[in-house]
Amino acid sequence: MKPVRPQPATPPALSENDRQALNDLYVRGTPENTLRAYERDLLYLTAWKQLSFGAPLAWPEQHECALRFILDHSRDLGDATGPAREVAEALIARGLRRSLACPAPATLNRRIASWQAFHRMKNLDSPFDSPLLKQARAKARRAAARPTAPKSRNPITRPVLEQLLATCRGSRRDCRDRALLMLGWASGGRRRSEIASLRVEDVSLRDFAADGIAWLMLVETKTTRRGATPRLVLKGRAAQALVHWLEVSGIEDGPLFRPVSKSDRVLTRRLTPDAIYQIVRHRLQLAGLPQDFASPHGLRSGFLTQAALDGAPIQAAMRLSLHRSVAQAQRYYDDVEIVENPATDLLG
Structure with a gap:
């Protein structure tokens, strides 16, 4: 079942058309990769909460639930017994979790960040902002510290x-x-x-005939906001290959x-x-x-x-x-x- 994309909280005084316009603005203003991550994380969190507590997500979420989430995802469950392992096995069976091993710290951080974002969308305080939860997260990061795995096994030199x-x-x-x-x-x-x-509109070939140069304009990147990405240049064989493809x-x-x-x-x-x-x-x-x-x-x-x-x-x-x-x-x-x-x- 595909989760519903989280929507920003809207004042009740807004008309239905205004609410739809605000929701559309929110979706269009959020990077596509972020929306996909939100969807995956919302699906995971919803399933975990239902399996662990027999209840849907609450807004705002209870501190006890948030703390349990950190504890259940900060240890290896391969040798564990009890509810935490049973929930993990159910998540594996649904294809939402890979193994009983302790998830990577980056995975835990991303899911918590999504959960916090969902609270902000609804103009609510997140339980993860409390001193106890912040300390628990810090201890979990230290306990699960591991060398960062490269995103590519080898560089393509x-x-x-x-x-x-x-x-x-x-x-x-x-x-x-x-x-x-x-x-x-x-x-x-x-x-x-x-x-x-x-898109083709992001490519300029005005200098290709004279200098063999093609210009690229990315709308946005992971590290630059929309409209603030500088122009990039392609020269020589790379520019020629691009023109040949066009x-x-x-x-x-x-x-x-x-x-x-x-x-x-x-x-x-x-x-x-x-x-x-x-x-x-x-x-x-x-x-x-x-x-x-x-x-x-x-x-x-x-x-x-x-x-x-x-x-x-x-x-x-x-x-x-x-x-x-x-x-x-x-x-x-x-x-x-x-x-x-x-x-x-x-x-x-």
């Missing part, structure tokens, strides 16, 4: 990217994948949601990257982020690499890793990757620098 591009030959699908991979990598390591959201596809407006049928016909709808994930897996397989060698995020980590290998200043790389934190981008540079550190060769 330039040599790996060339292997993937070599699998793209002459069909429209090959032209699309070549342009998609090059754009995603060379424009600073774009996230798959950003690639999927691109020529062979015949696309003049609308979604930039679209599905291609088995008969090599370009469809009208846009590619989904999951489709981009499947494209990367398919190209890895064609290149003779394991399908789990890298994920689409490998385009992003590979761009920064290659920038470090080539000696590009981190500030220059961040101008394209749009990383908000120097410390976050520095991790890719640190991995390269420690390998090149002469102190690692002292033993010979």
Whole structure:
């Protein structure tokens, strides 16, 4: 059963038309990825509350319920007995939970953040803002601390990217994948949601004939608000691949990257982020690499890793990757620098 998207609380004095307009404004003003996360989390929270307490979610939620949620999701239930394990097994059976292992801290934090957001939408105080719940969350984070798992098993550096591009030959699908991979990598390591959201109207080719440059304008990214994303540039082979895709596809407006049928016909709808994930897996397989060698995020980590290998200043790389934190981008540079550190060769 698909959950109803959470709606903002509205004053009773508003007319039905005004309430619909406000709800529509809320949905249009929230990033699509955030809406999808809200839906998944609302489904999970609703099921957990029903299984644990035999009741639906309450607004505002009781502190005892919120504390139980933290406790049940801050430990490994594999060796446990009792209600917490029974609820977890029921959630696994419904496909809402993967295992009895302690969920990753990031997963717990995201679900609690969604729960807090639902309270804000209804103009209510969240129980997670109380001192007791804040302290419990802090203890849970420390108890479950673990190294952050990379989003991609390996970075897609330039040599790996060339292997993937070599699998793209002459069909429209090959032209699309070549342009998609090059754009995603060379424009600073774009996230798959950003690639999927691109439209032809976001591409400017005014300087292509003279300088071989294509300009990109992303509406928004994870780190920039709507309308505040700076222009990005594509040069050389990447710009040429993009122009070639536009020529062979015949696309003049609308979604930039679209599905291609088995008969090599370009469809009208846009590619989904999951489709981009499947494209990367398919190209890895064609290149003779394991399908789990890298994920689409490998385009992003590979761009920064290659920038470090080539000696590009981190500030220059961040101008394209749009990383908000120097410390976050520095991790890719640190991995390269420690390998090149002469102190690692002292033993010979």
